[in-house]
Amino acid sequence: MAIMKKLKMFVAQxxxxxxxxxxxxxxxxxxAVVRPILNPLETTTNQFPPPVFxxxxxxxxxxxx
Numbered sequence: 625m626a627i628m629k630k631l632k633m634f635v636a637q638x639x640x641x642x643x644x645x646x647x648x649x650x651x652x653x654x655x656a657v658v659r660p661i662l663n664p665l666e667t668t669t670n671q672f673p674p675p676v677f678x679x680x681x682x683x684x685x686x687x688x689x
Contacts, residue, residue, distance in 0.1 A: 635642040
């Protein structure tokens with residue numbers, strides 16, 4: 625019970641820090657839980673193909689054909 629009392633005092637004294645800690649915890653928790661659930665649902669047809677770098681011209685190099 626002493627820990628809960630200290631936690632309540634901390635939240636009362638530093639509400640901004642407590643809120644940011646809460647948001648950080650949610651931000652760390654959600655991707656760890658939601659991403660494994662959503663990965664099997666994604667289809668490969670919605671993904672973009674990798675870029676082709678042969679079309680880019682690098683300054684100072686001759687274009688290879």
